[in-house]
Amino acid sequence: MASVESEIREEIDENFLVCTVCSERYRNAKILPCLHSFCEQCIDKLLEKSGGKGIPCPVCRRVHDLPEGASSVQPNIFVNELVVLLEKRDKETNYVQKCGGCQQGSVTTYCIDCAVGLCDNCTLPHKQLPFTKSHDVMPLQAYEATKSTDIVSIKDEPPVICSNHHGNQLKFYCDTCNIKVCAECAALNHRLPEHNYRYLKDATKQYTIYLTKMADILAEKEKDAKESKKKVQHVTELLENRFSEEEHKLNTRIERVVAEITAKIRENEAELLQEMNKVFSERKQNLHAQMKELEIAENDVKHARDFATNLMNYGNATQLMFTKKGMTSQIKKLIKLETKQDPTEHDYIEFQSSDDFCKTKTLGVILHNKYNFEIKDVPKYGRI
Incomplete structure (x- = not known):
């Protein structure tokens, strides 16, 4: 008989009696229309959190409107009675810890009147109480056998x-x-x-037959759902594998295209820098040559002016006239020199970037002329 209780406990399962919101054994369990049960106070908390509106079931996420609060939800009588019964059994099994009389000996009997387990030394006084009726004391094994069948009484x-x-x-x-x-x-x-009414036992019997059929149909539906879930899982794995493969191909292609575009950009960069450097070098060389010529002219003019000034200030008539021919000839040459010049080159160099490299295939252009005219709205054959 001891196996009856254990089999029923295994069939019920501890998780069946635990609220998924508070993770404790149900306290006044209420069953929602989706057939998931929760403590009444847990439903109240969920309603308070949602502002008194509909709440989603914490298990299946279906939304239920509860305008009258948790008190309007149907109680789960089966679960509530089962919780009461199991709590009673849990309290009664505490007697096996130690003797309720001396608090030391091993329990060998159970006193029904005192609801305590007793050792051999404490059993006899309960059977032979003075001036009172003897208590009902049972051997431990007999009490265990009796108690193990009590849990079945929930169905009665x-x-x-x-x-x-x-x-x-x-x-x-x-x-x-x-x-x-x-x-x-x-x-x-x-x-x-x-x-239309009938005997309760007949209605219960017919409803039991209906539930049995429905349970078989639900078992088949559950089987179908499991098989479908396997198929979905298989396709999910195939999708993940395919995604990984195609993602790798895409990343490889991106890296290759980036490398190709980068190479073209570097090549175009080198061309533009070379063109800019060429313009810069030529202009700088021309300006440097002009600078040298002006420096020579400046020195020659200065030297001739200083020589003439010194000759006039410190020379005598013989010295002045002796240098007349050569001095006059040199001065005439120096006077003909173009010392008032504009720079032979200008400083305009500009890099004008392109808006779309992929479209133009270039980073931009090097502009090195001050005036760049763009003729618009002129007939094709009218342009020169």
């Missing part, structure tokens, strides 16, 4: 009394109203042919 519903007609049991079920009724309710408020 005790008689339920009608709240409208005291003393009457709810023995009938009205299929029209989907509620349990007593005989007086059936005669007064659920009469044929407007209402």
Whole structure:
């Protein structure tokens, strides 16, 4: 008999009685239309968090409108009664820890009246209490065998009394109203042919048959869902592999194109720099040559002017006349020199970038003339 309780516990599973919101055993479990259950206070917290509007189920994320709050949600009677029963069993199993009398000995019996486990030394006093009726003391194994069958009693519903007609049991079920009724309710408020009612046990039996069929159909649907999930998982893996392959191809192509474009940019860069450097070098060389010529002319003119000035200030008549021919000839040459000159070159060099390298295939152009005219709106054959 001891295996009955363990089998039922394994079938129920501890997770079946744990709220997924607070991760504790259910406290007044409420069942949502999606058949997922939560503690009433947990539903209230979810409603408060959502501002009193509809809440998504924490498990399946389906949204449920609860305008009247968690109190309007149907209680999960099965879960709540099962929680009460298991909590009772948990309390009763605590006696095996140590003797309830001496707090030391090993438990060998159980006193029904005191609800404690006892060792051999403490058992006899409970059986032979003075001046009172002896307590009901059972051997531990016998009590274990009795207790293990109690959990099955959850399926044996005790008689339920009608709240409208005291003393009457709810023995009938009205299929029209989907509620349990007593005989007086059936005669007064659920009469044929407007209402269809029958014995509760017959309705329960038929509903059990229906649930059995539905459970088989749901099992088949579950099987289909698992197989479909495998197919989806397989396609997902294929998609991930294909994505990895194509991503690698794309990255390889991008790197290759970037390298090619970079090479072309560097090549065009070298050409533009070479062109700019050529213009710069030629102009600088021309300006340098002009600078040399002007320096020579400046020195020659200065030397001739200084010589003439000194000769006039410090020379005598013989010295003046002796240098007349050569001095006059040199001065005439120097006077003919073009000493008032503009720079032979200008400083205009500009790099004008291109807006789209991929379209123009160039970074831009080097402009080195001050005036660049662009003729627009002139007929093709009218241009010169």
